[in-house]
Amino acid sequence: DTGVSQNPRHKITKRGQNVTFRCDPISEHNRLYWYRQTLGQGPEFLTYFQNEAQLEKSRLLSDRFSAERPKGSFSTLEIQRTEQGDSAMYLCASSARTGSGNTIYFGEGSWLTVV
Amino acid sequence: GESVGLHLPTLSVQEGDNSIINCAYSNSASDYFIWYKQESGKGPQFIIDIRSNMDKRQGQRVTVLLNKTVKHLSLQIAATQPGDSAVYFCADLGGYNKLIFGAGTRLAVHP
Numbered sequence: 484d485t486g487v488s489q490n491p492r493h494k495i496t497k498r499g500q501n502v503t504f505r506c507d508p509i510s511e512h513n514r515l516y517w518y519r520q521t522l523g524q525g526p527e528f529l530t531y532f533q534n535e536a537q538l539e540k541s542r543l544l545s546d547r548f549s550a551e552r553p554k555g556s557f558s559t560l561e562i563q564r565t566e567q568g569d570s571a572m573y574l575c576a577s578s579a580r581t582g583s584g585n586t587i588y589f590g591e592g593s594w595l596t597v598v
Numbered sequence: 599g600e601s602v603g604l605h606l607p608t609l610s611v612q613e614g615d616n617s618i619i620n621c622a623y624s625n626s627a628s629d630y631f632i633w634y635k636q637e638s639g640k641g642p643q644f645i646i647d648i649r650s651n652m653d654k655r656q657g658q659r660v661t662v663l664l665n666k667t668v669k670h671l672s673l674q675i676a677a678t679q680p681g682d683s684a685v686y687f688c689a690d691l692g693g694y695n696k697l698i699f700g701a702g703t704r705l706a707v708h709p
Contacts, residue, residue, distance in 0.1 A: 487641075516697075525687050525699030526642065539696065574641055576697075585630065587697060589641035 487590035489575050495596045496565055503561045504593045508577030515558050516587065517550055518574040519543065526574055526589075532558060565597045610706045617675040619703045621688035626669065630691040633662060633673045636702070637684045645673070645686075675705075683707045 488507040496502050508515050513534050518526035529548070531539045534555040544550075547565075552558040562569055572592040578585050611617045623631070629650040634642035646657045648664050648671070655662050661674040675682055685702040 489641075518697075523701070525689075525701050526697070528696050528698070531696060585691060586644060586647060587632065587691075588644055589634075591641045 487575055487577050487588055489573075489590040489593045491593060492591065493594045493596075495598060498567060498597055499564055501561060501563045502565060502595060503559050504573050504575075504595075506558045506560070506575030506590060508556070508558070508575070509579075509588060512577035512579045512588075513555065514578045514580070514585075514587075515552055516576040516578075517558070517560050518576065518589075520572045520574055520592070521570075529560075529573075562595070565595075567597045570595055570597045607701070608704045608706065610708060611678050613678060613680060613707055613709050615678055617673075617678045617682070617705060617707075619673045619675075619686050619688075619705065621671050621673070621700060623669050623671070623688075623690050625690065626666075628669075628690045631662070631664065631671055632689045632691065632697070633660075634687045634689060634699075635682075635684045636687065642687060678705075678707050680707050680709065 490505045494502055515532040517529040519529055520526040529541050529544050530550050532552040535552050547563045550560045572594050574589050574592045576587045576589040578587040632647045633645040635645050636642045646660050646662050648655045648662045653664050659676045664671045683706055685704050687699050687702045689697040689699045691697055
């Protein structure tokens with residue numbers, strides 16, 4: 484499978500614990516995005532990388548959230564001191580600029596439940 | 599502010615009928631739109647895209663229409679099948695390729 488890969492797919496954690504999600508984008512895609520989606524809503528933009536540079540962060544990304552893409556390939560999203568409101572699906576996506584557009588492909592998401 | 603919204607939250611159709619899902623956007627500078635299909639528990643799946651220099655684009659059983667005058671786009675699915683049941687999102691590609699999604703339309707296909 485050469486699509487966007489996310490791990491773990493599901494995570495249940497106690498409030499106050501830290502969690503980390505990993506995303507492996509499509510090979511040679513230099514752009515990587517993180518989104519958050521809650522039930523009944525569309526995905527909300529969190530942050531965007533071009534290669535290893537984090538170019539934009541949403542106001543949704545509080546100081547408890549940090550994302551990295553150290554070598555311009557895979558990325559991690561860490562949530563510190565989790566709160567129940569962090570329960571959501573965290574989606575990763577990637578794209579590569581091509582002549583036909585900037586199609587963004589999503590992974591299957593990582594479900595987080597904070598209890 | 600910039601927003602992308604959908605007219606109907608739920609659409610029920612009979613198997614074999616054509617489906618039309620509508621979407622409105624507010625940013626007149628938007629120049630690229632993508633339709634995604636999302637099945638329960640899965641990530642959004644790319645269906646079709648369209649640039650603002652086009653008013654129609656066709657794929658396999660799907661057609662996207664763009665009306666820039668009224669800032670409206672639609673997704674037409676021909677001969678709707680049970681496997682088409684899902685939530686459909688339109689998304690507007692903004693700065694830094696930041697997709698802005700609406701809440702989605704749930705398509706329910708009945709036999």
